[in-house]
Amino acid sequence: MPPEDATAPPRTLFEKVWERHVVARDAAGNELLFIDRHLAHEGSFHAFAKLAERDLPVARPDLTLLIADHYAPTRGRGAPIADPEVARVIDQLGENAARFGLSLIGLSDPRQGIVHVVGPELGFTLPGLTVVCGDSHTSTHGAFGAVAFGIGASEVAHVLATQTLWQRRPLAKRVRFSGRPDAGVGAKDLVLAMIAQIGADGGTGAALEYAGPTVEALSMAGRMTLCNLAIECGARFGLIAPDRTTFDWVAGRPLAPEGAMLERALADWRALASDPGAAFAEEIAVSVEGLAPMVTWGTSPEQAAPVTGRVPDPAELPTAAKRDAAAQALAYMDLAPGQPLEGLAMDRVFIGSCTNARLEDLREAAEVFRGRTAQVPTLISPGSSAVKRAAEAEGLDRVFRTAGVEWAESGCSMCVGMNGDLVPPGARCASTANRNFPGRQGPGSRTHLMSPRMAALAAVTGALGRPEESAR
Amino acid sequence: MTVGPQPFAALEAPACVLDRANLDTDQIVPARFLRKPRSAPDGYAPFLFRDLEGLPPGARPAEGAPAARILLTGPNFGCGSSREGAVYALVDAGVRAVVAESFGDIFRANAARNGLLCVRLSAAQVAALMRSVTASPQARLRIDLPEQTVAAPGVAPMRFEIESFSKQLLVAGQDEIGFTLARAAEIAAFAAQAEAERPWLVPPPERLRTAP
Numbered sequence: 001m002p003p004e005d006a007t008a009p010p011r012t013l014f015e016k017v018w019e020r021h022v023v024a025r026d027a028a029g030n031e032l033l034f035i036d037r038h039l040a041h042e043g044s045f046h047a048f049a050k051l052a053e054r055d056l057p058v059a060r061p062d063l064t065l066l067i068a069d070h071y072a073p074t075r076g077r078g079a080p081i082a083d084p085e086v087a088r089v090i091d092q093l094g095e096n097a098a099r100f101g102l103s104l105i106g107l108s109d110p111r112q113g114i115v116h117v118v119g120p121e122l123g124f125t126l127p128g129l130t131v132v133c134g135d136s137h138t139s140t141h142g143a144f145g146a147v148a149f150g151i152g153a154s155e156v157a158h159v160l161a162t163q164t165l166w167q168r169r170p171l172a173k174r175v176r177f178s179g180r181p182d183a184g185v186g187a188k189d190l191v192l193a194m195i196a197q198i199g200a201d202g203g204t205g206a207a208l209e210y211a212g213p214t215v216e217a218l219s220m221a222g223r224m225t226l227c228n229l230a231i232e233c234g235a236r237f238g239l240i241a242p243d244r245t246t247f248d249w250v251a252g253r254p255l256a257p258e259g260a261m262l263e264r265a266l267a268d269w270r271a272l273a274s275d276p277g278a279a280f281a282e283e284i285a286v287s288v289e290g291l292a293p294m295v296t297w298g299t300s301p302e303q304a305a306p307v308t309g310r311v312p313d314p315a316e317l318p319t320a321a322k323r324d325a326a327a328q329a330l331a332y333m334d335l336a337p338g339q340p341l342e343g344l345a346m347d348r349v350f351i352g353s354c355t356n357a358r359l360e361d362l363r364e365a366a367e368v369f370r371g372r373t374a375q376v377p378t379l380i381s382p383g384s385s386a387v388k389r390a391a392e393a394e395g396l397d398r399v400f401r402t403a404g405v406e407w408a409e410s411g412c413s414m415c416v417g418m419n420g421d422l423v424p425p426g427a428r429c430a431s432t433a434n435r436n437f438p439g440r441q442g443p444g445s446r447t448h449l450m451s452p453r454m455a456a457l458a459a460v461t462g463a464l465g466r467p468e469e470s471a472r
Numbered sequence: 473m474t475v476g477p478q479p480f481a482a483l484e485a486p487a488c489v490l491d492r493a494n495l496d497t498d499q500i501v502p503a504r505f506l507r508k509p510r511s512a513p514d515g516y517a518p519f520l521f522r523d524l525e526g527l528p529p530g531a532r533p534a535e536g537a538p539a540a541r542i543l544l545t546g547p548n549f550g551c552g553s554s555r556e557g558a559v560y561a562l563v564d565a566g567v568r569a570v571v572a573e574s575f576g577d578i579f580r581a582n583a584a585r586n587g588l589l590c591v592r593l594s595a596a597q598v599a600a601l602m603r604s605v606t607a608s609p610q611a612r613l614r615i616d617l618p619e620q621t622v623a624a625p626g627v628a629p630m631r632f633e634i635e636s637f638s639k640q641l642l643v644a645g646q647d648e649i650g651f652t653l654a655r656a657a658e659i660a661a662f663a664a665q666a667e668a669e670r671p672w673l674v675p676p677p678e679r680l681r682t683a684p
Contacts, residue, residue: 023662024655028636032652034662036673043506046556054649059656060663062677071507085507103680110683124675136554136578152556152582154647162652164659168635170577200494201548201574234551236577254679257672265672300494321547321595325493416503416553437498437552439523 010275013241014172014207017147017272021130023164033167037124038064038159039115039133042071042089047134047156048096058100060163065124066097067105069114070418072411074381077107086419113384113410116140116228116354120220121386123253127242127269132159137354137434139230142239143223144246145272149236170205170237171281176212179289184467186364187222188356188432188451190214191229192294192304194286200302203235206281209274210240214288220249221360228355229434232301241273295341295464296436296449298329305341307454307464313337332438333446341464347427349378349459350441351452353415356432357383359390361452366396368456369403375462378405379421381413405459417442430458477587479645483568484614487605488530488540495545496552497579499524501561515564516557538566542613544602545572547595550579559586569615571622573598584638585647591615591622591632600627617642
């Protein structure tokens, strides 16, 4: 490894990873970026159709991994899928894998799960890489110090055909959390507080680097939750400098380097941190002193408040756009201005998604369920089949089943409802997922986003409440 | 309807005002329609804003008439999911341009590759256009992409900024795959050097293919 040039200007983590991948730059400053890892799910059929139309091969089949998740049935896995259109898109994923010579993790593969859980779990995701997927929550992989971002079908086709993307470099911004939150407050609460502060478009055009002691103290699961939700403030990228926590997590993964190659990789990865004095386009300070668990009340992730708070009065919001949006959200959510959040009755609970369905999230939920009974229909879909097996090895499934909770197979499930796991019209769902958009969980569904602990508490009490630790 | 994007030059057309903030891609096209192929004669047009209530005339195609070709809307349009189906629904319904204060980054990238122009203006400029169209709904807006201007009756022509790359794609009416493929040798050489320096850049092929 050549020594770092002491005279070079200080660079951010984002710039370091990005610049390593620039194949070419045009006169207008657009950069052709090499893509190290490409994940694709069933929705990729649009992109493969574009390739087929032009009779193009996949440039680098060794860098793409196909995984069934969006339409994966969470019940009756192995039986024929009733909806012929759903069956068709899952079949198409396998057909495209065969036709283009790509690796496939299908429904019956023990590695199956949500792309953003499986990629890291396998060591497909590593520090310092560029990672893309036709899914906006690809920012999740930034937790490893990767430049990871969501793309649409045309860009997926471009990656398949060329293993590159033309991009304009986004601005690097840094987020720091300060203060000591309440007990029982985790990564989900921190990031919901950040989005509430900067807004659903506060990160548009930016790459957010999360930094500081609060972030460094988080586990990889917590870091992935932070990066996962970067897109909910409009940032296509979230990232965190890799450190000891990261390296310990990555080493030993099936696709991670081993032995001498791991030592070389670690030496390389240790340099992946923002240099002292590196310039960020903006420093975002989020104070979480005394923060209570967060819950969304509206139809945008920015419409969130501590559970100890109240539904805001739209008239008191600062801008006309926010006032209108809040009034529409309250009408859709059937909430009144000034209504306390604590005690709000829930009809359904969903614990799952690429945001919060890792083993640590399930342990957090199980602590609440132990010895109690769910008061409303509750579905838990683990983030991957490996997470499911690990949870079962610890007996978490027995805790959930004893509480009357449905313990299902892994997939995107009720976060987006594409597989048929839907919230009925008008029903209120406590969800650990990432989007509370109108109709996201099914037409007319009403979603409240929160942490696994808070969702489990909503399940056993039937309403929004404060975890005991923080209520003390 | 899997025709390629049409080249974008000047557009003169009536506009529809849909004054809502944060219209995410789930609202533009609900997830349950994304399993549909785009090959039906009307493509994704029937799914546009399918679950939204209280829509103004022209927001959705109706009675065989296409949607308005220009959409004026609130900030952060197209935030959320990366689904390109949101762009297909707009394009297949006849929309050629969306004017707003801001857009989701992924939506804007998808739009440029499908012949849909995203025009970013200040909140005050969008409001002025909305007032003009609300006052005379039949009036035609004129959007000139090469000149980067928008004009409406009673409103001074406004200049908008657009990344040169998106502009090139829209003016040419094509995506960049062919253009990039011409550099295949350069890309392969870049990759070979990077992989020699950092051999972990390529995952072990046998382990990738099969479960351990």
